[in-house]
Amino acid sequence: MEAFVTGMGVVTALGIGVEENLRALKAAKTGVTLFKTNKGPKLKGGLLKSDEELKTLLGLDAEAQVPRTGLIAMLACKEAIAETDLDQDLRTGFINGTTTGGMDLSERHFQSLYMRQDPTQIRNLLTHDLGTVTDMVAQLLGITHYVNTLSTACSSAANAIMLGARMIKAGMLDRVVVGGTDALTDFTVDGFGSLMIYDTEYCRPFDENRVGLNLGEGAGFLLLENEKSLAASGNKKMGVCKGWANTNDAYHQTGTSPEGNGAYLAMQESLKLAGLQAADIDYLNAHGTATKNNDNSELSAIDRVFGDLDLSFSSTKAYTGHTLAAAGGVEAVYSIMSIQNGCVFPNLHWKDKMTSSERTPTTEWENKEINAVMSNSFGFGGNSTSLIFTKA
Amino acid sequence: MRKVFIQSAVSITCQPSFLNENLYELKIGKANDLALLEPNYKDFIPPAMIRRASKMMKMSLASSQACMQQAGVEDLGAIIVGSGLGCLMDTEKFLKSSILAEEGSLIPPLSFIQSGHNSVSGQIALQLKNQRYNMTHVQKGLSFEYALMDAMLRIKEGDQAVMLGGVDEKIDVLDELAKAVDWPEDMRNELAEGCSFFVLKDESDAGIEVADVKIVSTSKIEVELEALLQAHDLRVDDSIGNFVGLNEVQEADLDINHQLYTQWIGRYFSSSAFGFHLAYDKLKNEGKAGDFSVVINLSNAQYTGLTLLRRV
Numbered sequence: 001m002e003a004f005v006t007g008m009g010v011v012t013a014l015g016i017g018v019e020e021n022l023r024a025l026k027a028a029k030t031g032v033t034l035f036k037t038n039k040g041p042k043l044k045g046g047l048l049k050s051d052e053e054l055k056t057l058l059g060l061d062a063e064a065q066v067p068r069t070g071l072i073a074m075l076a077c078k079e080a081i082a083e084t085d086l087d088q089d090l091r092t093g094f095i096n097g098t099t100t101g102g103m104d105l106s107e108r109h110f111q112s113l114y115m116r117q118d119p120t121q122i123r124n125l126l127t128h129d130l131g132t133v134t135d136m137v138a139q140l141l142g143i144t145h146y147v148n149t150l151s152t153a154c155s156s157a158a159n160a161i162m163l164g165a166r167m168i169k170a171g172m173l174d175r176v177v178v179g180g181t182d183a184l185t186d187f188t189v190d191g192f193g194s195l196m197i198y199d200t201e202y203c204r205p206f207d208e209n210r211v212g213l214n215l216g217e218g219a220g221f222l223l224l225e226n227e228k229s230l231a232a233s234g235n236k237k238m239g240v241c242k243g244w245a246n247t248n249d250a251y252h253q254t255g256t257s258p259e260g261n262g263a264y265l266a267m268q269e270s271l272k273l274a275g276l277q278a279a280d281i282d283y284l285n286a287h288g289t290a291t292k293n294n295d296n297s298e299l300s301a302i303d304r305v306f307g308d309l310d311l312s313f314s315s316t317k318a319y320t321g322h323t324l325a326a327a328g329g330v331e332a333v334y335s336i337m338s339i340q341n342g343c344v345f346p347n348l349h350w351k352d353k354m355t356s357s358e359r360t361p362t363t364e365w366e367n368k369e370i371n372a373v374m375s376n377s378f379g380f381g382g383n384s385t386s387l388i389f390t391k392a
Numbered sequence: 393m394r395k396v397f398i399q400s401a402v403s404i405t406c407q408p409s410f411l412n413e414n415l416y417e418l419k420i421g422k423a424n425d426l427a428l429l430e431p432n433y434k435d436f437i438p439p440a441m442i443r444r445a446s447k448m449m450k451m452s453l454a455s456s457q458a459c460m461q462q463a464g465v466e467d468l469g470a471i472i473v474g475s476g477l478g479c480l481m482d483t484e485k486f487l488k489s490s491i492l493a494e495e496g497s498l499i500p501p502l503s504f505i506q507s508g509h510n511s512v513s514g515q516i517a518l519q520l521k522n523q524r525y526n527m528t529h530v531q532k533g534l535s536f537e538y539a540l541m542d543a544m545l546r547i548k549e550g551d552q553a554v555m556l557g558g559v560d561e562k563i564d565v566l567d568e569l570a571k572a573v574d575w576p577e578d579m580r581n582e583l584a585e586g587c588s589f590f591v592l593k594d595e596s597d598a599g600i601e602v603a604d605v606k607i608v609s610t611s612k613i614e615v616e617l618e619a620l621l622q623a624h625d626l627r628v629d630d631s632i633g634n635f636v637g638l639n640e641v642q643e644a645d646l647d648i649n650h651q652l653y654t655q656w657i658g659r660y661f662s663s664s665a666f667g668f669h670l671a672y673d674k675l676k677n678e679g680k681a682g683d684f685s686v687v688i689n690l691s692n693a694q695y696t697g698l699t700l701l702r703r704v
Contacts, residue, residue: 122572131532151509151530190490194501248517248526381514
């Protein structure tokens with residue numbers, strides 16, 4: 001059974017909703033800006049709205065204990081299901097990919113505990129775990145049949161989309177809201193800082209002189225439906241989730257192999273499952289974090305898969321920052337936008353060709369018919385996922 | 393339709409479970425000491441890894457390694473782990489160093505690297521040099537059931553062998569949190585940790601099949617169990633073992649004969665993996681063709697996991 005994409009929702013530093021994101025991508029305008037943090041100013045792709053403002057937008061009580069991860073996921077999911085009536089006799093699922101969960105609130109407890117020996121904020125830990133955040137969003141959507149969370153670092157959302165598509169294909173679900181969410185937290189900012197892969201300037205994916213990534217926050221979700229669900233919802237087909245694969249680089253805890261073995265396998269297997277050739281891919285939305293290691297191994301893998309083919313590819317991370325677990329969800333939405341609008345998004349801030357490959361990313365907005373898009377997401381632990389979306 | 397069988401099982405808990413058979417014969421009543429009984433890790437993990445790794449990582453690597461040896465399997469099509477809370481020890485450790493760090497100072501990255509929820513499945517892949525599907529499910533008390541569903545789907549999609557595990561570790565903060573939300577003392581005292589790993593296959597000698605797994609409403613357990621068994625032409629009374637575990641609920645009010653396994657090993661989110669191990673052992677050692685066994689995981693007031701194992 002085919003998994004049709006029939007809805008999508010996105011929240012990033014570029015704004016809330018598909019329209020705002022598309023407008024910023026068209027204007028080649030980054031959402032990465034300078035933020036004051038506990039540890040000095042940092043460039044981040046933060047959504048310029050406070051938790052309170054987000055709660056107002058969602059009609060939630062100001063006192064409600066909902067982590068920021070949950071708030072942005074709720075906004076994106078509501079957009080993804082739009083007018084779809086989920087209150088029907090169909091098997092409906094929600095699969096969320098996330099890594100930070102309620103960490104933004106947990107930090108407040110530990111902050112008060114370690115800095116002031118004050119343990120009274122311990123109730124902030126009640127929403128720490130990832131499943132609780134997922135449950136909150138599922139409750140808002142009214143989904144109870146299948147509610148699950150995947151956490152595989154920066155490929156989490158892509159894996160949630162893959163699992164949803166597999167379950168539809170296997171006839172286990174009729175429709176499923178899939179994607180991921182991650183909010184900015186001091187934990188992750190300091191984490192990537194400790195690894196010394198955080199760029200203090202704007203990140204430059206696939207540029208020879210790239211230094212590292214900028215973090216971002218966001219949520220991106222798709223509604224996937226089978227034919228039966230489509231007949232009930234009357235939704236329009238935006239695309240098909242046609243191919244997917246998850247592999248492991250099995251090379252290092254955080255780094256990826258120079259040849260990009262995991263990435264290569266993921267791209268190859270997703271093509272095979274989709275029944276497509278490399279030449280059929282009209283646009284590749286790369287993982288492209290702008291770290292030395294990732295872009296090098298990803299480009300090696302792209303060269304191995306696409307050989308002499310002229311491939312339109314770009315990373316959209318310079319617009320949004322690296323939204324970690326949400327990246328695969330945000331970029332899946334961008335992939336569908338590329339099919340709908342017949343376009344390739346330019347790779348911002350790119351100047352110099354990498355010496356390891358002859359291939360260069362698309363740097364100007366390009367209009368062309370897009371029949372098939374590949375979207376790559378790679379994470380710590382060697383976790384590598386490729387998704388392929390095609391025209392319906 | 394391809395069937396799914398259990399090929400090997402290894403658990404580390406506060407009971408002498410590691411590499412022991414017939415775990416359902418532990419019959420030691422209520423556990424008094426919930427301290428983890430750890431094996432000699434040197435037999436399974438390189439020394440450098442033992443020094444760096446958290447308890448959760450060490451027990452997972454040792455169990456998964458032992459499980460591979462037991463299964464006699466060379467290649468795995470997938471490594472799938474369920475964990476309710478992930479790597480808590482390293483998460484807390486990095487949080488502390490990050491909060492206390494001076495502006496501009498360098499924080500050691502190791503605990504950040506090891507704090508990721510998927511570091512267990514990733515490290516197992518690294519240890520086995522396995523480049524296949526690698527997944528981590530983190531849905532609180534249902535994490536193991538969702539990992540199991542994924543593993544079964546992988547086998548139905550064509551994998552011949554899949555590594556499946558459930559693991560959670562305990563840190564002191566969990567006690568304090570349970571106190572803060574007024575968990576009764578007897579529940580709080582049962583907080584524990586442990587792991588169970590399995591190799592599932594599309595065929596096996598012992599013939600213990602995972603026939604079904606379902607998430608149902610906790611308020612309707614008995615009706616749902618009957619419906620699930622009926623779909624397989626089975627009756628509750630004929631079960632040779634009902635293994636029940638508690639997560640966020642205080643007690644099991646069930647009208648069927650059952651063994652409460654969380655009395656033996658304590659409460660942790662992925663403890664139903666141990667219940668799964670018990671049901672497997674029971675069928676393997678005492679069952680005959682056609683016998684079945686059930687795992688009932690009371691996750692919380694809303695959801696319960698039901699898993700049906702059968703000897704073919």
